[in-house]
Amino acid sequence: MSRSAHPAGPRHADVLPEGHYTAPPADLNALDPKVWAHTVTRDQDGVVSVGGIEVTRLAEEFGTPAYFVDEADFRARARAWRTAFGHDADVFYAGKAFLSRAIVRWLHDEGLNLDVCSGGELATALSAGMPADRIAFHGNNKSEVEIRTAIEVGVGRIVLDSFQEIVRVAHIAQSLGKRQRVQIRVTVGVEAHTHEFIATAHEDQKFGIALADGQAAEAVRRALALDGLELVGIHSHIGSQIFDMAGFEVAARRVVSLLAAIRDEHGVELPEIDLGGGLGIAYTSDDDPREPHEIAKALSEIVTRECEAAKLGTPRISVEPGRAIVGPTAFTLYEVGTIKPLDGLRTYVSVDGGMSDNIRTALYDAEYSVALVSRTSDAEPMLVRVVGKHCESGDIVVKDAFLPADLAAGDLIAVPATGAYCRSMASNYNHALRPPVVAVNDGEARVIVRRETEEDLLRLDVG
Numbered sequence: 401m402s403r404s405a406h407p408a409g410p411r412h413a414d415v416l417p418e419g420h421y422t423a424p425p426a427d428l429n430a431l432d433p434k435v436w437a438h439t440v441t442r443d444q445d446g447v448v449s450v451g452g453i454e455v456t457r458l459a460e461e462f463g464t465p466a467y468f469v470d471e472a473d474f475r476a477r478a479r480a481w482r483t484a485f486g487h488d489a490d491v492f493y494a495g496k497a498f499l500s501r502a503i504v505r506w507l508h509d510e511g512l513n514l515d516v517c518s519g520g521e522l523a524t525a526l527s528a529g530m531p532a533d534r535i536a537f538h539g540n541n542k543s544e545v546e547i548r549t550a551i552e553v554g555v556g557r558i559v560l561d562s563f564q565e566i567v568r569v570a571h572i573a574q575s576l577g578k579r580q581r582v583q584i585r586v587t588v589g590v591e592a593h594t595h596e597f598i599a600t601a602h603e604d605q606k607f608g609i610a611l612a613d614g615q616a617a618e619a620v621r622r623a624l625a626l627d628g629l630e631l632v633g634i635h636s637h638i639g640s641q642i643f644d645m646a647g648f649e650v651a652a653r654r655v656v657s658l659l660a661a662i663r664d665e666h667g668v669e670l671p672e673i674d675l676g677g678g679l680g681i682a683y684t685s686d687d688d689p690r691e692p693h694e695i696a697k698a699l700s701e702i703v704t705r706e707c708e709a710a711k712l713g714t715p716r717i718s719v720e721p722g723r724a725i726v727g728p729t730a731f732t733l734y735e736v737g738t739i740k741p742l743d744g745l746r747t748y749v750s751v752d753g754g755m756s757d758n759i760r761t762a763l764y765d766a767e768y769s770v771a772l773v774s775r776t777s778d779a780e781p782m783l784v785r786v787v788g789k790h791c792e793s794g795d796i797v798v799k800d801a802f803l804p805a806d807l808a809a810g811d812l813i814a815v816p817a818t819g820a821y822c823r824s825m826a827s828n829y830n831h832a833l834r835p836p837v838v839a840v841n842d843g844e845a846r847v848i849v850r851r852e853t854e855e856d857l858l859r860l861d862v863g
């Protein structure tokens with residue numbers, strides 16, 4: 401049976417393996433502004449452009465696969481977070497989502513602070529001029545060298561993640577004749593993922609110190625007793641790709657009750673509370689993320705209310721969005737290679753990248769959208785699975801989506817919302833050359849992270 405005569409659409413749903421697809425979208429040429437960067441549009445000639453430059457030109461100049469980041473959109477989202485939280489709160493961009501020197505400069509310009517969780521991220525931040533006191537250092541197993549460097553350069557805070565680390569950071573600070581500002585990361589017994597959250601008594605995971613069993617209270621006791629530490633607050637991060645504010649509400653309530661217990665026991669009111677990141681974005685048209693001003697309003701109301709109830713002064717709130725700032729601002733551009741229709745199932749569309757530039761689908765079963773961007777098409781929709789060129793059958797970029805049935809080798813397709821956790825998690829599997837990140841703004845395109853070369857690969861191979 402030919403693809404065009406029998407597109408694998410929902411009418412074959414009874415014979416299709418399970419998937420996340422619903423009906424094909426009404427118009428395959430339409431670009432849902434929810435999932436695409438702000439300046440992405442389809443021009444009169446049917447070619448999609450970003451920042452005023454057509455993807456066909458971008459592909460010619462920079463090759464594929466490549467990530468294109470909409471600088472104006474990135475700055476606008478960073479600014480929206482900054483503005484929404486105002487002067488009584490701090491926004492720390494989570495560098496692990498995607499970090500490069502250009503990104504650090506944009507954040508600095510827009511008045512954001514930065515979270516890092518390794519020596520490499522710290523070095524990148526400092527080399528691009530982020531003031532150390534606007535950097536927070538995270539991680540569940542920071543090395544001695546990382547801790548020493550962070551204290552020496554004067555990071556604004558270190559987020560303590562274990563009992564050993566409380567002692568280790570205190571000793572290193574003391575040996576350097578310093579007193580380091582720290583927060584303690586607690587696990588509040590809330591696990592939030594995407595549309596739901598679960599409140600549990602214990603969290604079976606590697607991060608933080610449990611509130612349950614009085615562990616966190618004991619950590620506070622020890623931190624307060626050490627000269628090398630200035631304990632300024634409590635930190636909580638409950639998950640990722642969250643849409644529901646209920647999880648934050650429970651977390652804030654539990655953190656505030658710890659602050660009250662600390663006041664009662666030690667007579668000190670810690671001045672800061674960090675509620676972490678994890679705010680969701682739209683990967684597909686089914687996702688409905690909240691705007692930063694709604695999130696800011698909800699979080700500050702929750703904290704204010706809980707503090708009033710506990711008769712505490714309202715602490716300074718901070719948040720750590722990563723994905724919500726960078727995620728929607730970029731897309732990955734691929735060239736279509738082989739196309740393999742499997743009768744009664746779906747059509748496998750292979751692209752020139754894959755799990756080496758986007759591991760999220762394989763790692764978390766993440767959902768993505770995809771569109772034909774080098775032209776329009778009036779062909780019927782066909783159910784596709786966009787796969788990479790790697791030697792794994794799990795090498796899937798987009799699990800279930802619709803593309804026009806006349807798709808052909810050489811067409812350009814783009815996967816939106818790949819700004820977060822794609823380039824930062826990219827690998828050299830199969831000795832793939834990691835793609836470049838190109839910033840596009842106002843008719844100009846500029847490489848901010850260049851494509852790897854075979855020379856780069858061979859430079860490390862010194863055997």
Ligand SMILES: *Cc1c(COP(=O)(O)O)cnc(C)c1O
Pocket residue numbers: 494496497515538637639640641676677678679720721722723724820
């Ligand atoms: C990962 C992480 C974030 C950012 O998460 P997003 O889902 O990208 O917003 C913030 N804070 C901490 C402690 C994290 O580990």
